[in-house]
């Protein structure tokens with residue numbers, strides 16, 4: 001597959017603090033690639049380097065085939081960015097915001113005007129065209145920012161925590177919107193705190209912590225990598241079931257749970273479950289109910305970073321709100 | 328040709344029109360200077376200068392006319408020095424990041440901001456002249472229509488070149504600083520000595536030698552000279568002082584201002600080339 005972003009051994013320090021500590025990854029053309037990591041992991045720093053907003057200190061980075069150190073202008077022409085912080089001039093109207101953007105990217109007038117119409121429709125802001133940006137709701141402002149990032153038809157769109165501080169409905173709408181944009185051919189590089197977001201949107205995910213990539217893969221691969229598929233099984237004959245289950249090499253352990261048994265697996269539970277059912281029935285163990293619980297991305301995250309996202313919970317939420325500057 | 332600077336200009340002018348209090352103070356402040364300081368002081372100064380003996384047949388230029396040129400110069404100085412401040416807002420709202428991440432050449436930010444600063448300065452100069460003529464400033468007296476036009480053009484050129492010099496300086500300084508307080512502090516610190524060591528409001532001939540030395544390198548002195556040459560004439564008396572300007576003086580003044588603008592441009596250019604939004608501000 002073609003790599004539209006290639007990063008090799010990237011380092012970045014602020015003074016003597018190392019924020020990015022030797023990361024390498026590739027983003028394939030057409031995919032949605034996510035950086036998932038706690039506060040201060042180095043996500044924004046990486047994005048800033050990839051988008052030429054920070055100088056490349058060490059390593060090799062190519063975006064859309066261009067070297068970010070030597071071909072800055074080409075890189076800039078290839079990308080769209082939605083920053084983590086809100087970047088909007090509240091005193092301009094929605095239309096002026098897009099017009100300004102198109103003009104600084106050198107889009108010819110006719111194309112620009114046409115694109116503005118398209119973008120307004122896509123972002124569902126047609127009725128707000130002449131409204132000053134400061135009078136838009138937070139979700140509308142974010143949609144406007146995403147539309148602006150897309151306006152120049154970038155090969156890659158960078159989204160730094162696009163749904164931070166938004167309500168679930170708005171967040172969901174923005175996800176749909178991102179998917180739509182991606183289907184139309186834009187490669188997306190996303191950073192997020194939200195497991196759910198990374199899980200539902202991404203083709204592939206890198207978990208990043210303390211400036212290092214801990215693991216990269218599809219959400220499935222990440223979950224399977226921790227080998228913790230769980231099977232919940234209800235039966236009257238717990239003893240016998242437990243014995244049979246324990247004899248499989250795929251099984252890591254069997255525990256008594258409230259109503260039945262909880263089986264943790266080393267292997268892919270989806271493949272294992274049918275075999276287990278068959279052999280239990282052959283031995284005459286009657287199963288009342290059975291369910292397979294896939295480990296969530298939360299489990300994966302905990303496994304690899306040894307801690308929960310520091311941004312979750314009521315206190316974390318406050319941090320998030322503060323970072324998105326209200327005006 | 329890349330015309331991104333026109334876009335930066337376009338946006339800055341929208342903001343200028345939209346911020347009503349700002350627009351109001353920009354337009355009204357110079358008029359207040361003329362109305363209060365000008366009229367107030369001129370009755371005083373004109374009384375004193377009656378006692379100065381002038382060669383027969385020569386009439387002294389009244390104070391209001393003398394200082395009107397100074398008010399244009401001073402207003403241009405203020406507007407230009409504070410012209411770069413909009414960059415601070417751009418940094419704060421992140422628009423600077425948007426611009427720096429775009430393929431637009433970075434110097435266009437500087438050009439666009441400067442162009443809008445010059446526009447504001449020219450509007451103010453025009454306003455001061457119109458209002459001045461209304462309250463009795465004797466600019467262009469005895470000029471033919473063509474001479475008036477040439478003079479207006481001359482004044483516009485002086486104001487533009489001077490304004491650019493200080494806009495570049497202001498933009499360069501603002502780009503390096505983070506806080507409004509810092510920028511305002513520096514600008515205020517600069518205005519005082521520039522303003523009071525110039526001949527904007529009184530002749531420098533009576534200054535002690537060290538102050539005169541400062542006034543010789545003060546760009547404001549040369550702007551005032553240029554405006555007076557075009558608006559009042561090449562040979563006149565004002566406040567007991569005989570002023571003669573040759574065309575060479577005027578060209579030399581323009582040359583000085585041009586060199587000043589080139590130097591400040593260099594300073595701003597270096598600053599903008601190095602500008603790196605991820606380092607100094609943002610997240």
Ligand SMILES: Nc1ncnc2c1ncn2[C@@H]1O[C@H](COP(=O)(O)OP(=O)(O)OP(=O)(O)O)[C@@H](O)[C@H]1O
Nearest residue numbers: 014019038039040041042043044045046605606610
């Ligand atoms: N301009 C800066 N100067 C000094 N240190 C910085 C600067 N920007 C970021 N850092 C530090 O670098 C580390 C990584 O920051 P970065 O913004 O990349 O994290 P992040 O993964 O985007 O976090 P978040 O999820 O909170 O946005 C943090 O420890 C941060 O304090």
Ligand SMILES: [Mg+2]
Nearest residue numbers: 043044084610
């Ligand atoms: Mg970040």
